Amino acid sequence: xxxxxxxxxxxxxxxxxxxxxxxxxxxxxxxxxxxxxxxxxxxxxxxxxxxxxxxxxxxxxxxxxxxxxxxxxxxxxxxxxxxxxxxxxxxxxxxxxxxxxxxxxxxxxxxxxxxxxxxxxxxxxxxxxxxxxxxxxxxxxxxxxxxxxxxxxxxxxxxxxxxxxxxxxxxxxxxxxxxxxxxxxxxxxxxxxxxxxxxxxxxxxxxxxxxxxxxxxxxxxxxxxxxxxxxxxxxxxxxxxxxxxxxxxxxxxxxxxxxxxxxxxxxxxxxxxxxxxxxxxxxxxxxxxxxxxxxxxxxxxxxxxxxxxxxxxxxxxxxxxxxxxxxxxxxxxxxxxxxxxxxxxxxxxxxxxxxxxxx
Amino acid sequence: xxxxxxxxxxxxxxxxxxxxxxxxxxxxxxxxxxxxxxxxxxxxxxxxxxxxxxxxxxxxxxxxxxxxxxxxxxxxxxxxxxxxxxxxxxxxxxxxxxxxxxxxxxxxxxxxxxxxxxxxxxxxxxxxxxxxxxxxxxxxxxxxxxxxxxxxxxxxxxxxxxxxxxxxxxxxxxxxxxxxxxxxxxxxxxxxxxxxxxxxxxxxxxxxxxxxxxxxxxxxxxxxxxxxxxxxxxxxxxxxxxxxxxxxxxxxxxxxxxxxxxxxxxxxxxxxxxxxxxxxxxxxxxxxxxxxxxxxxxxxxxxxxxxxxxxxxxxxxxxxxxxxxxxxxxxxxxxxxxxxxxxxxxxxxxxxxxxxxxxxxxxxxxxxxxxxxxxxxxxxxxxxxxxxxxxxxxx
Numbered sequence: 001x002x003x004x005x006x007x008x009x010x011x012x013x014x015x016x017x018x019x020x021x022x023x024x025x026x027x028x029x030x031x032x033x034x035x036x037x038x039x040x041x042x043x044x045x046x047x048x049x050x051x052x053x054x055x056x057x058x059x060x061x062x063x064x065x066x067x068x069x070x071x072x073x074x075x076x077x078x079x080x081x082x083x084x085x086x087x088x089x090x091x092x093x094x095x096x097x098x099x100x101x102x103x104x105x106x107x108x109x110x111x112x113x114x115x116x117x118x119x120x121x122x123x124x125x126x127x128x129x130x131x132x133x134x135x136x137x138x139x140x141x142x143x144x145x146x147x148x149x150x151x152x153x154x155x156x157x158x159x160x161x162x163x164x165x166x167x168x169x170x171x172x173x174x175x176x177x178x179x180x181x182x183x184x185x186x187x188x189x190x191x192x193x194x195x196x197x198x199x200x201x202x203x204x205x206x207x208x209x210x211x212x213x214x215x216x217x218x219x220x221x222x223x224x225x226x227x228x229x230x231x232x233x234x235x236x237x238x239x240x241x242x243x244x245x246x247x248x249x250x251x252x253x254x255x256x257x258x259x260x261x262x263x264x265x266x267x268x269x270x271x272x273x274x275x276x277x278x279x280x281x282x283x284x285x286x287x288x289x290x291x292x293x294x295x296x297x298x299x300x301x302x303x304x305x306x307x308x309x310x311x312x313x314x315x316x317x318x319x320x321x322x323x324x325x326x327x328x329x330x331x332x333x334x335x336x337x338x339x340x341x342x343x344x345x346x347x348x349x350x351x352x353x354x355x356x357x358x359x
Numbered sequence: 360x361x362x363x364x365x366x367x368x369x370x371x372x373x374x375x376x377x378x379x380x381x382x383x384x385x386x387x388x389x390x391x392x393x394x395x396x397x398x399x400x401x402x403x404x405x406x407x408x409x410x411x412x413x414x415x416x417x418x419x420x421x422x423x424x425x426x427x428x429x430x431x432x433x434x435x436x437x438x439x440x441x442x443x444x445x446x447x448x449x450x451x452x453x454x455x456x457x458x459x460x461x462x463x464x465x466x467x468x469x470x471x472x473x474x475x476x477x478x479x480x481x482x483x484x485x486x487x488x489x490x491x492x493x494x495x496x497x498x499x500x501x502x503x504x505x506x507x508x509x510x511x512x513x514x515x516x517x518x519x520x521x522x523x524x525x526x527x528x529x530x531x532x533x534x535x536x537x538x539x540x541x542x543x544x545x546x547x548x549x550x551x552x553x554x555x556x557x558x559x560x561x562x563x564x565x566x567x568x569x570x571x572x573x574x575x576x577x578x579x580x581x582x583x584x585x586x587x588x589x590x591x592x593x594x595x596x597x598x599x600x601x602x603x604x605x606x607x608x609x610x611x612x613x614x615x616x617x618x619x620x621x622x623x624x625x626x627x628x629x630x631x632x633x634x635x636x637x638x639x640x641x642x643x644x645x646x647x648x649x650x651x652x653x654x655x656x657x658x659x660x661x662x663x664x665x666x667x668x669x670x671x672x673x674x675x676x677x678x679x680x681x682x683x684x685x686x687x688x689x690x691x692x693x694x695x696x697x698x699x700x701x702x703x704x705x706x707x708x709x710x711x712x713x714x715x716x717x718x719x720x721x722x723x724x725x726x727x728x729x730x731x732x733x734x735x736x737x738x739x740x741x742x743x744x745x746x747x748x749x750x751x752x753x754x
Contacts, residue, residue: 104715171715
């Protein structure tokens with residue numbers, strides 16, 4: 001008898017909860033939150049991060065130069081450096097980041113569902129991702145293009161000679177689509193060998209499961225740097241696509257997108273203005289250049305406009321240096337990747353890196 | 360339907376409703392139903408609200424959009440210009456292919472292992488014990504990766520293991536000649552169908568005669584001879600009904616013939632040996648459930664031990680074997696989704712790519728669930744039918 005009452009009471013409680021939580025009675029604000037304006041939703045993203053006490057940043061599962069664990073077991077790399085700079089801009093502390101490792105496939109659901117606040121995982125900015133998937137790309141941090149790597153002994157000089165070859169690709173990437181386009185437009189056949197992560201693709205390529213591996217040229221350089229017999233392999237001269245890589249956030253929280261965008265712009269502008277991690281504190285005290293003063297907070301209210309501390313840019317630059325310093329540390333000539341600045345040089349130095357002014 | 364249900368309901372007195380066991384049961388069931396409905400409504404409303412907030416469209420219209428990616432193993436025509444929907448069908452067929460192959464192989468392995476484990480041969484039974492315990496207790500995912508690693512460390516393409524210049528075995532799979540059917544092949548196909556129907560007719564006739572007169576007829580060997588002999592004769596009469604497309608080595612790969620990828624082979628081996636170990640235990644339990652009295656009675660009737668197994672023990676053991684065997688078949692089908700670990704392009708793998716390229720996560724997940732549910736329900740409907748057929752017929 002008592003048991004029957006107990007079950008009955010439990011059921012009523014559950015149903016009551018469902019009705020209230022589902023917003024059918026309009027007791028809580030949950031039904032209204034669907035109609036809130038983008039401005040409010042965006043503020044809540046920053047607030048949510050500040051309340052949580054850390055930035056949740058989506059990065060690669062492991063790609064030398066871009067996201068890897070250093071000898072102390074901490075995440076480091078070009079993509080990671082951006083996460084650290086953004087955390088520094090928000091909290092003043094670059095270590096307040098929780099890294100979430102994502103594959104090419106699960107990165108978008110993770111961002112869309114709110115599991116991460118920003119995705120910094122060499123992701124190509126494309127029309128459909130920006131428009132249809134509901135994301136906002138906040139800029140380009142690396143201008144890349146898709147290439148091929150193969151063994152020298154194959155005797156292939158150009159990707160157009162790859163008729164009938166097996167090609168390793170990471171699934172869920174733009175490279176998968178470019179590859180199909182490239183072979184179709186050149187009227188040659190291939191066998192795609194789909195692989196989930198860069199590490200697995202590397203293994204499959206080394207086991208000669210496939211003749212060539214294709215991904216972004218920077219990724220090829222990164223992967224090649226880990227080969228024991230790197231000089232037996234060559235990156236083909238063709239670059240078959242435009243791959244502007246950059247961080248992205250969810251659509252609909254413009255204020256948060258602004259914070260993410262201007263943190264990246266601050267790093268790029270810092271290099272142009274000659275601000276680096278060692279002189280930033282000194283320059284922050286005030287200089288003759290009003291542009292630098294506005295950016296570093298000794299003049300104007302840029303930080304306040306973003307809803308951040310006035311030292312936001314100082315902290316971001318102190319985290320890992322300006323764009324050039326980050327590039328040189330993880331990707332540049334003195335690293336195993338040995339990538340040239342090329343397109344990624346500042347616009348004054350023959351590249352196309354150009355950030356809008358801090359005004 | 361509701362009329363029938365209403366007729367089943369008894370009148371309930373409202374006065375002492377709560378103290379009536381029947382009425383209380385009815386109320387509780389109704390409340391549970393309400394709960395489940397409420398829960399489902401909540402999550403769907405929540406999902407739709409969130410999708411709208413994120414500015415994402417929903418619906419299945421995207422399935423008609425162009426896929427733009429390629430698939431390496433396709434049982435039907437597919438190119439990067441085909442639609443997402445067609446890509447899903449390709450994935451579904453790949454899932455069905457590996458599941459069917461797996462079910463057949465697992466059944467054969469399971470039955471052999473189950474019977475051998477009970478054999479009096481000490482070595483055979485111990486070997487099977489080791490096989491069962493090892494495969495049953497190592498996670499399936501690891502076994503799949505083990506088989507894949509083994510197959511991809513086979514000789515490279517240029518050092519392929521060559522069988523008579525027809526079959527090539529290397530770390531990119533097994534390359535075999537593929538048949539090209541000429542129009543005269545129709546006659547060959549007809550002759551095969553004719554042979555098989557003749558064989559079925561013969562078996563039915565032999566069984567009837569045995570019931571009537573007790574005389575046996577070697578229907579199996581005669582039937583097999585018919586099935587093989589008739590098409591062979593027709594084949595000789597026709598001029599090349601089938602031409603073989605043999606593999607030719609090219610710069611990178613072989614061209615011509617067809618290729619079974621190491622991904623398919625690895626997944627197939629892993630699923631078959633893993634599920635086979637479970638089936639062998641089910642078979643063993645089924646055989647042991649038949650009382651020794653049956654075997655002894657059969658022996659005293661003068662049946663040979665192979666006849667005892669085939670005619671007395673196995674048919675009775677089947678009644679115990681079939682229900683758990685059904686669950687193993689269902690498990691195998693669902694486990695085939697682990698294909699993604701090695702890049703076999705099954706329904707989950709291709710669905711994942713579509714999900715990522717189109718952004719329609721909820722729809723793709725819904726399709727996955729509906730498809731696996733239908734596959735499972737289909738398998739279990741078939742097995743239930745078979746079970747009913749094999750069940751003890753009481754006279």
